[in-house]
Amino acid sequence: MIxxxxxxxxxxxxxxxxxxxxxxLIGAQRGNLTLMSVARPAAxxxxxxxxxxxxxxxxxxLHNDFSVENVARNSFSQLPEIYRFTATWGSHEGSxxxxxxxLGFWTTSVSVFSRHLPDDMVARVIGIMGLISTGFLAFLLxxxxxxxxxxxxxxxxxxxxxxxxxxxxxxxPPMLYMGYVGFSVAFAFAIAALLSGRxxxxxxxxxxxxxxVAWAFLTLGIALGSWWAYNExxxxxxxFWDPTENASFMPWIAGTALIHSLAVTEKxxxxxxxxxxxxxxxxxxxxxxxxxVRSGVLSSVHAFATDPARGAFILGFLxxxxxxxxxxxxxxxxxxxxxxRFTWFSREALLLANNVVLLAxxxxxxxxxxxxxxxxxxxxxxxxxxxxYFNAVFVPLxxxxxxxxxxxxxxxxxxASLPDMVSRLKWALAISVATGxxxxxxxxxxxxxxxxxxxxxxxxxxxxxxxxRERLKNSGRIGNLPxxxxxxxxxxxxxxxxxxxxTLVANYQEERDVRMNVGDHTQxxxxxxxxxxxxxxxxxxxxxxxxxxxxxxxxxxxxxxxPEKRVYNASGMPMTEAAIHPNFFRDVYVxxxxxxxxxAKTWAVRLFHxxxxxxxxxxxxxxVAGGFLAASDRRYRIAVKATAPAGAAVQGA
Amino acid sequence: xxxxxxxxxxxILVGFFAKGLLLNxxxxxxxxxxxxAPAFTLPLVGNANASFSPADMKGKVWxxxxxxxxxxxxxxxxxxxxxxxxxxxVPIVGLNWKDKEREAAQLLAEHGSPYVAVPDDLTGxxxxxxxxxGTPETYVVDKAGIIRMKHxxxxxxxxxxxxxxxKLKELGA
Numbered sequence: 001m002i003x004x005x006x007x008x009x010x011x012x013x014x015x016x017x018x019x020x021x022x023x024x025l026i027g028a029q030r031g032n033l034t035l036m037s038v039a040r041p042a043a044x045x046x047x048x049x050x051x052x053x054x055x056x057x058x059x060x061x062l063h064n065d066f067s068v069e070n071v072a073r074n075s076f077s078q079l080p081e082i083y084r085f086t087a088t089w090g091s092h093e094g095s096x097x098x099x100x101x102x103l104g105f106w107t108t109s110v111s112v113f114s115r116h117l118p119d120d121m122v123a124r125v126i127g128i129m130g131l132i133s134t135g136f137l138a139f140l141l142x143x144x145x146x147x148x149x150x151x152x153x154x155x156x157x158x159x160x161x162x163x164x165x166x167x168x169x170x171x172x173p174p175m176l177y178m179g180y181v182g183f184s185v186a187f188a189f190a191i192a193a194l195l196s197g198r199x200x201x202x203x204x205x206x207x208x209x210x211x212x213v214a215w216a217f218l219t220l221g222i223a224l225g226s227w228w229a230y231n232e233x234x235x236x237x238x239x240f241w242d243p244t245e246n247a248s249f250m251p252w253i254a255g256t257a258l259i260h261s262l263a264v265t266e267k268x269x270x271x272x273x274x275x276x277x278x279x280x281x282x283x284x285x286x287x288x289x290x291x292x293v294r295s296g297v298l299s300s301v302h303a304f305a306t307d308p309a310r311g312a313f314i315l316g317f318l319x320x321x322x323x324x325x326x327x328x329x330x331x332x333x334x335x336x337x338x339x340x341r342f343t344w345f346s347r348e349a350l351l352l353a354n355n356v357v358l359l360a361x362x363x364x365x366x367x368x369x370x371x372x373x374x375x376x377x378x379x380x381x382x383x384x385x386x387x388x389y390f391n392a393v394f395v396p397l398x399x400x401x402x403x404x405x406x407x408x409x410x411x412x413x414x415x416a417s418l419p420d421m422v423s424r425l426k427w428a429l430a431i432s433v434a435t436g437x438x439x440x441x442x443x444x445x446x447x448x449x450x451x452x453x454x455x456x457x458x459x460x461x462x463x464x465x466x467x468x469r470e471r472l473k474n475s476g477r478i479g480n481l482p483x484x485x486x487x488x489x490x491x492x493x494x495x496x497x498x499x500x501x502x503t504l505v506a507n508y509q510e511e512r513d514v515r516m517n518v519g520d521h522t523q524x525x526x527x528x529x530x531x532x533x534x535x536x537x538x539x540x541x542x543x544x545x546x547x548x549x550x551x552x553x554x555x556x557x558x559x560x561x562x563p564e565k566r567v568y569n570a571s572g573m574p575m576t577e578a579a580i581h582p583n584f585f586r587d588v589y590v591x592x593x594x595x596x597x598x599x600a601k602t603w604a605v606r607l608f609h610x611x612x613x614x615x616x617x618x619x620x621x622x623x624v625a626g627g628f629l630a631a632s633d634r635r636y637r638i639a640v641k642a643t644a645p646a647g648a649a650v651q652g653a
Numbered sequence: 654x655x656x657x658x659x660x661x662x663x664x665i666l667v668g669f670f671a672k673g674l675l676l677n678x679x680x681x682x683x684x685x686x687x688x689x690a691p692a693f694t695l696p697l698v699g700n701a702n703a704s705f706s707p708a709d710m711k712g713k714v715w716x717x718x719x720x721x722x723x724x725x726x727x728x729x730x731x732x733x734x735x736x737x738x739x740x741x742x743v744p745i746v747g748l749n750w751k752d753k754e755r756e757a758a759q760l761l762a763e764h765g766s767p768y769v770a771v772p773d774d775l776t777g778x779x780x781x782x783x784x785x786x787g788t789p790e791t792y793v794v795d796k797a798g799i800i801r802m803k804h805x806x807x808x809x810x811x812x813x814x815x816x817x818x819x820k821l822k823e824l825g826a
Binding site: 273277280281284291311312315318319322323326327329330333334370373374376377 | 656657659660663664666667669670671672673674
């Protein structure tokens with residue numbers, strides 16, 4: 001009964017989404033207030049019904065209703081309760097339902113926090129988001145219905161993919177989708193602006209907090225995904241340039257470029273067409289990522305089961321949404337007047353340069369991700385593009401972006417003076433270069449990549465400090481600084497911190513694959529690892545060989561690690577559960593490979609010493625905090641209220 | 654015209670995606686398909702005086718199953734191969750690959766041998782000639798000694814039904 005209720009709720013949600021899309025858009029075009037006023041209640045109702053459907057699916061999972069095919073395929077009676085809940089979105093169907101749910105959440109948020117916006121703008125934005133909801137709900141109902149029954153019911157489930165049974169996976173997908181789907185708000189604002197022809201500073205100001213919040217969620221989602229891969233895959237890596245990872249990274253790069261471009265459009269009225277195009281691009285890449293992952297055109301370690309009907313549906317949807325919006329852009333582009341003149345050396349110019357570099361980096365990731373598909377489609381053979389390509393292309397492109405990141409926030413709008421900038425920044429530059437040249441010598445000898453990474457991290461850190469000093473000279477107290485400024489500085493500092501962590505772990509990590517018998521010792525990075533054998537352990541839905549590895553230094557016992565090799569009961573899949581001893585300066589990481597004899601006394605053991613790897617995630621958390629802080633700046637609330645009575649708010653800043 | 658560029662780029666991508674939907678990214682073709690099975694002469698496991706060479710199988714459709722006693726998934730497919738050996742749709746030759754511990758003879762004696770011959774590729778050189786990426790792998794060789802198909806991974810009853818049976822029928826086994 002409950003699954004049928006969920007199915008029914010999904011159908012009602014689709015009808016509401018259609019209403020939400022069609023009536024307000026017609027109303028906005030004709031200036032009919034009655035039709036426009038449908039937008040808010042329809043959007044909120046749609047969200048409620050998708051939430052009911054989601055609740056019904058979650059209920060089926062929590063109650064082990066194996067007469068529902070999706071539950072039987074992706075859950076298991078022995079699965080711990082928390083994973084039975086997260087299994088709700090562990091399948092293709094469930095994750096698409098989560099997509100629709102989060103889209104409903106964002107739409108409802110827009111409907112609540114838009115009281116000060118002009119009615120036609122709100123109607124258009126909510127209408128556009130309704131069109132997207134319609135597409136996703138129709139996709140769910142026609143090709144990916146999560147409520148299909150299985151007759152006769154299965155006796156037990158086939159279990160959730162063991163890879164996904166990890167604390168990191170509990171919140172990674174919802175956060176990632178909050179980011180992905182959040183870009184739909186900026187997208188809808190851009191389309192609404194194109195439709196109404198009012199592309200002005202007010203439009204940019206409305207879009208900014210939404211974009212920044214979505215970006216912060218996406219940052220968090222990507223960081224959690226990376227943390228999960230590091231913990232769960234047992235290879236000790238944290239980023240693999242896998243198509244699925246790239247699918248989340250590309251919207252992130254576009255979103256980063258969009259945040260900066262929106263700043264220029266709001267403050268100076270420049271780059272209007274460029275900003276609109278970026279807003280369309282960021283969400284298009286979210287949709288594209290969904291297509292690449294769901295349709296199975298690219299093989300990936302995370303790929304879900306593939307089904308050509310689903311791929312064809314999403315491709316059709318992409319053509320309508322992306323093709324339609326780009327056509328609208330091309331049609332309306334001549335109306336976008338460029339405003340705000342600036343010289344070649346100014347904050348605008350520096351931000352534009354940064355945007356171009358980011359887009360080049362985005363293009364390189366897109367090319368690498370799609371290259372195997374392009375060659376295969378042309379009948380030129382099967383290849384795969386891996387980390388060597390991405391590291392060789394992406395890293396050099398990011399270096400100028402990081403350098404510009406230090407200069408941009410300190411440059412003046414319109415026209416900056418180069419000699420003035422040089423005199424303000426010469427010491428920072430000198431210290432950064434000196435750090436880059438000398439720091440590697442104290443570690444393991446000179447290494448150009450390490451030197452580059454240290455220089456850029458130090459450069460950003462120092463320019464952030466200079467930024468604070470100069471602002472304090474003008475505004476006096478640190479409490480007077482606006483949140484937007486704090487947010488930007490925190491996010492930049494977070495990136496510097498992350499880059500430092502990446503540089504250290506990429507250049508100075510040590511690893512060993514060894515064969516260890518009970519009582520064997522191995523040395524790595526000054527630590528002594530003693531293998532004390534394995535014991536059998538029975539988990540809720542798996543059996544494990546639990547290893548004991550004692551780690552000591554200079555004869556002093558430091559800590560004991562328990563890596564596990566698990567075999568899951570339902571699927572029979574073996575899984576490596578790495579044991580990690582983290583601290584601020586390094587991780588000690590031990591993973592069990594395979595038993596090398598029949599008595600399971602000798603094992604292949606993988607040992608890693610990962611210096612400063614946690615800086616990566618600390619840096620990401622700073623970026624997330626910076627994003628939320630910047631989005632909460634009171635300027636957005638006060639400034640928009642001031643424009644509201646004027647109705648259309650045509651003026652640039 | 655500049656403003657149409659994004660749409661144009663997208664249209665080209667859509668063309669590729671549409672084509673991509675019809676392709677299977679997981680299928681990696683072996684360059685050996687359609688080529689004569691590389692020749693070798695190797696001693697037999699359990700009888701070092703006798704030897705095996707692909708030329709011995711001329712006129713028959715046969716399978717070359719690359720396996721090893723240390724390979725876990727080979728044990729998985731052992732039951733399926735035994736079943737095939739009983740129903741005898743096609744002779745199976747088992748290339749014993751890199752058996753450094755010399756366990757093959759004992760293992761086959763214990764669990765039964767599905768093979769008509771077990772050539773002993775101790776150095777692994779023959780496996781390399783065939784482009785073996787890992788065990789188990791199975792090659793279908795036709796009457797003229799040409800490799801017609803390669804399967805990577807253990808043979809399950811489903812794989813046999815869906816992949817091998819149609820191919821063998823086509824080759825007239």
